Amino acid sequence: MPIYEYYCGKCSLLFEVSKPIIKYDSEEKCRMCGQTSKRMISSEVGISVKGESSHKTVDQVVGEDAAKRWQQYHDRKSEKDKIRAKSGSGALVKKPDGSYAAAPKEIVEHRNKIGEQFATALSEHRVDREKKGIPASDTMKPEE
Numbered sequence: 001m002p003i004y005e006y007y008c009g010k011c012s013l014l015f016e017v018s019k020p021i022i023k024y025d026s027e028e029k030c031r032m033c034g035q036t037s038k039r040m041i042s043s044e045v046g047i048s049v050k051g052e053s054s055h056k057t058v059d060q061v062v063g064e065d066a067a068k069r070w071q072q073y074h075d076r077k078s079e080k081d082k083i084r085a086k087s088g089s090g091a092l093v094k095k096p097d098g099s100y101a102a103a104p105k106e107i108v109e110h111r112n113k114i115g116e117q118f119a120t121a122l123s124e125h126r127v128d129r130e131k132k133g134i135p136a137s138d139t140m141k142p143e144e
């Protein structure tokens with residue numbers, strides 16, 4: 001069966017479909033986003049004046065998406081680092097609009113209290129294990 005090329009106008013994916021000649025003009029769903037895509041006529045296939053294709057393969061689209069996500073992760077991290085440096089506190093809260101702010105004093109205190117409670121529970125747990133002759137462990141695994 002001949003192979004036809006399709007181009008998705010929504011996510012710019014270029015994909016190939018092998019199908020009978022009789023169905024050559026039927027539309028296909030984009031492999032990435034499901035958008036109904038039109039078959040490309042041969043003159044449209046990856047041709048541009050600069051000799052660089054404006055169409056993208058699956059790998060290119062996936063790669064660009066990964067790069068974008070990685071960039072977002074870095075932007076968020078540097079935003080958080082900036083706020084931490086400015087407030088002098090490591091504790092942050094996420095605001096409803098998705099940005100970060102230094103955590104209010106009550107929240108910091110609350111978190112510290114939970115941390116203390118956990119540390120106390122952990123040390124009590126260790127003492128208890130020691131009493132029973134079970135070797136100390138850094139984890140709170142259930143006793144055998």
Ligand SMILES: [Zn+2]
Nearest residue numbers: 008011030033
């Ligand atoms: Zn698509």
